[in-house]
Amino acid sequence: MITQERIRAVVEKVAQKPVPADPEESLFDSGVLDSFALPDMIGELEKEFHVKVPDADLTPRKFDSVARIADYLSVHAS
Amino acid sequence: MAFLRAFGSYVPARVVANAELAASLGCEPDWIFSVSGILERRYAAESESVVDLAVQAATNCLTRVPGAEVGLVIVSSGSAERRFPGPAAETASRLGMAGTPAIDLPVASAGSIFGLALGAKLAAAFGRVLLIATEKMSAVIARPPQDRNTAILFGDGAGACLIDPEQGAAEVVDSCLHSDGSFAENLRLEFDRPLHMDGRVVILQASRKVPAVIRELLERHRIPAASVGTFLMHQANQNLIAKIAQGLEVPPEKFYSNIARYGNTSSASLLIAAAEWNALGRFRTEEPVVFAGFGAGFHWGALLVVGT
Numbered sequence: 001m002i003t004q005e006r007i008r009a010v011v012e013k014v015a016q017k018p019v020p021a022d023p024e025e026s027l028f029d030s031g032v033l034d035s036f037a038l039p040d041m042i043g044e045l046e047k048e049f050h051v052k053v054p055d056a057d058l059t060p061r062k063f064d065s066v067a068r069i070a071d072y073l074s075v076h077a078s
Numbered sequence: 079m080a081f082l083r084a085f086g087s088y089v090p091a092r093v094v095a096n097a098e099l100a101a102s103l104g105c106e107p108d109w110i111f112s113v114s115g116i117l118e119r120r121y122a123a124e125s126e127s128v129v130d131l132a133v134q135a136a137t138n139c140l141t142r143v144p145g146a147e148v149g150l151v152i153v154s155s156g157s158a159e160r161r162f163p164g165p166a167a168e169t170a171s172r173l174g175m176a177g178t179p180a181i182d183l184p185v186a187s188a189g190s191i192f193g194l195a196l197g198a199k200l201a202a203a204f205g206r207v208l209l210i211a212t213e214k215m216s217a218v219i220a221r222p223p224q225d226r227n228t229a230i231l232f233g234d235g236a237g238a239c240l241i242d243p244e245q246g247a248a249e250v251v252d253s254c255l256h257s258d259g260s261f262a263e264n265l266r267l268e269f270d271r272p273l274h275m276d277g278r279v280v281i282l283q284a285s286r287k288v289p290a291v292i293r294e295l296l297e298r299h300r301i302p303a304a305s306v307g308t309f310l311m312h313q314a315n316q317n318l319i320a321k322i323a324q325g326l327e328v329p330p331e332k333f334y335s336n337i338a339r340y341g342n343t344s345s346a347s348l349l350i351a352a353a354e355w356n357a358l359g360r361f362r363t364e365e366p367v368v369f370a371g372f373g374a375g376f377h378w379g380a381l382l383v384v385g386t
Contacts, residue, residue, distance in 0.1 A: 028278070035278045036317045039285040055286055056260060060278040 002049060002073045007066050010048050014041040023066040038063065045069065051077040080198035081246025082239060082383060083146075083206070085353035086139025088131055089235040089340060090122040096230075103226045110230045115316020119233025119341030121216040128155050128236075132169040132212035135236035135349075139208070140173070143240055149205030151180035152197055154189025154345040156267060156374070157213045158182075169210060179204070186267070187312050187373025189345030194239065194369060194381050195253035201243040211345040212236035221272040228275050231315065233341035237349020247361040248383040254295040255379035256287070265374040281318055284372045288380075289325030292370055295380045301366055303328050307385075310355060312371035313337040313347035322370075344373070361385035 008019045015032045027033040033041060042053055042063060051073060062072050095118040096107035111117060122131060132153055140146060151173075153166035164182030183189050183196075190211045197207035215232035219225075241250075261283060264276040288311075296303060303326040311319055316337050323330040334355045343350060348371050361367065362385045372378040 035281045036321060038278060039282055039321060042282070055258075055283065058279075058282050058286060060282060 002070060002077055004066050004070055006048065007045070007069050007073070010044045011041055011066065014044050019066060023070070026064050027066070028060070028064060045073070049073050049077040079243065080201040080250045081242045081244065081386065082248045082250065083242035083246035084139050084142040084240045085349065085356045086135050086137070086142070086238040087236065087350040087353035088134035088138055089120040089350065090126060090131070092121045092123065093118050094121050094233070099230060103224070103229055105226060105230070113317070114231055114341075115335070115337050116231065116341045117338045120235055122214050122234040126214070127165075128158050128212040128214050129165045129168045129172065131214065131234065131236035132165055132210045133172045135212065135238040136169065136173055136208060136210050139238035139240055139353075146206055146240060148175055148178055148208045148240075150197075150200055150207045151175060151178055152183055152193050152207060152209045153180065154183040154185065154193050154209070154211040155213060156184055156186030156189065156344055157215055157218050158184065161269075165212060185345070185373065185375060185377050187314065187344045187347075188371045188375065188377035188379060189373070190237065190312070190348035191369060191371030191379045191381060192255060192377060194241070194250075195255050195379060197239075197241040198250040198253065198381070201241050205243060207241040208238065209241060209349070210236060210238045211349050213344040213346045215342070215344055218267060218273050221270065223272065225272060227277060228273050231342045232273075233343050235340055235343040235346045235350050237346045237353055239349055239352065246386065247356065248367060248385050251382040251384055252295060252298060253379060253381040254291050255377070256291060257375050257377045259375065261376050265376070267374070281315075281321070283376060284314070284318055284378070285321045285325060287376070287378045288322045288370055288372050291378055292326060292368055292380045295368070295382050299382065301382075305366060306332065306368050307362060307365040308355065308360065308367050309333045310348060310352050310367065310369045312373065313340065313351055314342050314372070
């Protein structure tokens with residue numbers, strides 16, 4: 001099951017920083033992610049949720065917050 | 079069949095260290111290094127053109143093969159001073175090759191990898207192919223409004239490679255090229271505007287596409303990435319090079335890097351790196367070496383060679 005808690009755990013594992021309480025808050029603006037942590041985070045999300053993110057979907061906007069990640073995974077993850 | 083016969087390079091004399099750039103951009107020198115791995119870069123003089131840089135690099139290359147006849151000149155540049163003619167014909171003429179066909183390859187950072195792959199195919203038809211990649215990125219990033227995040231990255235320089243249909247230090251085995259215009263807006267240079275780069279998109283895409291194209295190429299020949307002796311990459315950003323090494327699960331030490339000294343010289347960077355690496359006599363018999371690049375378009379690709 002896709003939950004924001006599982007997503008938070010993945011993001012925190014990669015970023016080694018606490019994720020903002022507000023799921024809508026930008027992971028970039030809050031300093032949790034930078035450009036080079038983003039590919040790692042998406043890789044970990046793919047493993048955790050058994051989903052393959054195609055290159056066409058590899059845009060930072062889709063993975064900018066816990067809420068957006070949850071939206072994406074709810075459509076694409078099994 | 080085609081071989082990499084000789085390499086050459088040229089970087090302008092003026093060294094611009096992070097401290098100088100940081101003062102003008104309002105940032106810290108250490109920040110520049112931490113986000114890019116760059117310590118300094120070279121800037122051409124105002125009077126120097128991309129053709130001037132190209133002629134220097136090509137001359138440096140051709141002195142290694144005295145009297146070599148060239149059947150085709152390819153010049154890669156994304157920062158040429160005018161729309162047309164591109165720098166290829168003028169470069170060829172200044173090298174004493176007026177009359178030799180000369181074509182431009184304006185695909186920015188991926189220009190060298192495309193030029194190597196295409197040149198290797200064309201050598202059978204034209205004879206020796208002189209590939210030159212030349213960039214004056216300092217002129218591009220100086221255009222207002224200046225973007226600090228891109229201004230810190232780029233430098234000027236040129237590299238060259240003589241591709242020979244008959245002999246050389248390394249034989250070209252195969253290549254793999256791709257283009258996808260879906261992200262054209264994310265990395266672009268418009269007339270009289272500064273370079274626009276959405277770094278997050280570029281890094282995200284490159285960190286996937288470059289390992290994937292290298293794997294695609296190596297799998298055709300059943301070569302594990304771990305068996306590759308050296309990876310010669312477009313020198314975009316040290317952190318990106320590390321990310322690509324991670325994606326291929328190979329030690330980053332296998333990736334030759336000179337970005338600390340020259341910054342990102344766009345298409346020139348791959349050939350400058352190859353020239354420096356080759357000058358150390360690094361090609362080994364039967365050892366695979368992979369060239370790879372990625373840039374605006376997006377265009378990306380990889381080339382497999384083995385030492386002869």
